[in-house]
Amino acid sequence: MNDDQLKQVLHEWKAEARVPASFRANVWERIAARQETRDLTFAAQFRQWLTGLIMRPALAAALGAVMLTLGIGTGWWKGSQDRTAEWSRLEAQYAESIDPYARTHALTTR
Template identity: 40%
Template sequence: MSRDPLDDVLHSWRPEGRLPARFQAEVWERVAGRSREAVPAARLSRGAWVLFVAAVLLAFLLATGQASRWEKKRWSELKAQYFQEIDPQALASAQRRP
């Protein structure tokens, strides 16, 4: 394995001067503080929950209302078809229509 000539220089280098007292502890405190700021809150506020529940309730009511309308329409179609099949005059008039 070839050695880089700078390896010896880098291993022998020692910084001059001293770091301020508690330097490392302060750096880690700043890192911890910033990491807390960067993480978004996992819980929704009460207002957000109220909006969420209201939206779900509205969607549910709209869906059930639409399903009810479809069911009424289908029921009336089935009822008309039934009466048309058991009433010969209604059946004859329906067959005459194009």
């Protein structure tokens, strides 16, 4: 094919783009959805993200496990801390009960 023939073919060729009937509607729908997301506050976006996350069973199970582990861990840790502090306080109270200087100090400062 020489150049003239190619020019002729290109001149006669017409591109016929076939788009679905709902194309326009879909495009506007997507634009509207994007616009809506952009207008959401950070809290609302976070809520939307979290909702999406929880709706997936595997992720929901993982989140449940993490929250349960956190509850167990912090409960045990806080309990141990409070128990140690209270035990030390009782030990000091016993030591004070046999130390007249500590008792005098406690009596005069109360």
